[in-house]
Amino acid sequence: MAAESASRRIGLIIVGDEILSGRRQDKHFSKVVELLAARGMQLSWAEFLPDERDTLVAAYRRSFATGDVVFSCGGIGGTPDDHTRQAAAAALDLPLALHPEAEQAIALRTAEMAAKGQGTADMSAPENQQRLQMGVFPQGCEIVPNPYNRIPGFFIRDHTFVPGFPVMAWPMLEWTLDTRYRALQHVRQHAEHSFLVFSMPESRITPAMQTVETRWPGVRAFSLPSVGEAGGTPHIDLGVKGEPGAAAEALEFLRGEVLRLGGKLAPPAN
Template sequence: MSSTDLRKVRLIIIGDEILSGRRQDKHFSTLVQLLSQRGMHLGGAEFISDERATIVTTLKRSFASGDIVFSCGGIGATPDDQTRQAAAEALGLPLALHPDAERLIAERCADSARKGQGSADMLLPENQQRLQMGVFPVGAEIVPNPYNKIPGFFIKDHTFMPGFPVMAWPMMEWTLDTRYANQHHQVSRVEHSFLAFRLPESRITPALEELERRWPGVKAFSLPSMGDGGHPHIDLGVKGEPVAAAEALAYLREEVLRVGGQLNPPEK
């Protein structure tokens, strides 16, 4: 499988509490790690509000992309949870209580009742409200939730999960391993970098451009730093197929020296 055959993976974080700073996102770094463990990488991420129109617009674009997408947040049953409704609207589908979700939510209520918490009577108003968490766009499949059984849902390569990490992260792993195992470790990719000193970024930029022309599958990167009280430097590197990346890295080191940079910190 070539790099052009690989599916792009993206992340959507939904929640005003993230945008306002009341809560800090933890999903981004975790998904990056989970993908890396499987030889995959994250191709993009966006953070959006709970506003239904915003979610609908985002999901319409996202569903049309053909990407693998993980969406966290907004699938509960309170007024600020609009993701289930927005997904249905974006796809032009009705909403309906999923029978498997109904069964799992009832099991959760019964489990809680056995612990003296609530009732297993699903006709009670509070349990009827809980069943709303199993109302998904028609045609969706459930995503199991090992933490409390209340599932997320999957439709058109989009996996919708709660915002709670203890629930979302196992759902991410299950989805990657169950639905997208054929994407694991398909292309061998490495990343190499080194520090360059006494070198303005503008002077090495032509070499970075030439590198990507010579090795089309390799991406170059340049991350300048003021050195935090030490020596200013540039973190230069390459990402790509191992052999090509090694060749490109050697070229880049040579270019740094050729244009007057240093590979070691200057002496004080």
């Protein structure tokens, strides 16, 4: 079970024309990475998608087919530019239906707002009938509670769908991680180490990086070159990530290869 849990991939889908156009800056990617890291988990992939029904249907069909754990942020509202709920249902060939728990939560929220003088609690009113559309989800899903304003997201086949608003989405994602995926937390032993390399082209160390991935299966080598912006010295951030013991061995191998091939571990003196 531990091995199976450790092998689960985690994906993130961020939906919104406003992100792709630059009208708004995405905040979900870095936050999801942070939430996962705090639980010993790691993001495997991410996609940014427009508010286009066909594009979303195709993307969700692919992601449902993977068996990955997927978090989807944005597009679950009730306005014409929101397509995520409908696309998820179409991707699974499921009908849409008003979820009874979502209906209750929306009615409660509506009553709370009416008590403050904002609108009516009559759920037959046109505006409240429209509000109920936010609880129309793929049939058979479960709701994801929203502590901010009660309007829920939904969960189906290891996909969690939440609003695009960070103040709502992030506690909903945390709840999902700690309620549905506790068994995936802190099960993978993972280490990442790197060091700076000077006076060496990336091409010279590439064969050693390939050797790392052959000699230590499960360890990945990485190279992040810097061209010396703002007057800095050009260098390579060279490292490895993987199982702690093997990663430590691979790191020492790389360090030795850098020195053998004429690289430096400190910037050259001016």
